[in-house]
Amino acid sequence: MSTSNERMSVFGPTLRFKGELKAQEDIKIEGRIEGTIHHQQRVVVGAKGDVVATVHATSIDVDGKVQGDMSARKSVKVSQSAIVRGNIRAPSVSITEGANFNGGVTMEPNAGSQGSSNPGASR
């Protein structure tokens, strides 16, 4: 788990993907993704990122645009530059002042725990 922290995949700003994305490593999205994202690790939507998708991950950081529901096993962070439209489900959610957020927030201790690999953390 800690090894994937060192090298992070970057989905570059000119990349556009339509479909289903699954991954088990940290990824930073600077491009555009339409569809669904199923992640076992951290997802960072960069300032140039544009995601129109349902996102599942361990933790999600949003600096860019997200349209769709997000559910995280640990946390969701919406930063100042973010534009989010959709619902957020996570045990810990933070929204920085200045962020553009429209949607619902559900903070449940074991939210988004479907297929959780570490139940100890969510209980």
Added chain:
Amino acid sequence: MSKNFAEPSKMAPPPAAPQKDLPAGTCVLGPTLHFKGELYGEEDLEFQGQLEGSIEHTRSLSIGKEGGVTGNIKAKFVIVEGRVDGDIFATESVSIRQSAKVKGNIYAPRVGIADGANFSGSVDMNHKGAAVATRPATVQVALSEPAAERLLTKAMG
């Protein structure tokens, strides 16, 4: 667990200087990534993950040793070190490296297949699409535009 503490400091630079954070060089998509669908890009890309679907690229694309693609690939330069099941169209060149396993046809003006590579399929160096699209005018058009895409598809067909 310690990831959470590293996040704020890591997140700080991108909004300030997003250009510097992302070098103009190659972007890498790691080995645990699984894509199902269509991928488009206009930057050099090293792909180490798995993709089912199609890739359309305007620059160089390299399928790394751990990479696997099931579907067609279109790009300017294609370098294959991993597995490809599908046709490869390149406007400049295709290079099949020693570690590659390719099943499909190759359409490009220049093709290199290294000794030791596993390749079954045919090679077409006189493909119309490849020759036409070599003209920079066609390549430099922003491919995000549907009109340009149609143009390229027509040229390929």
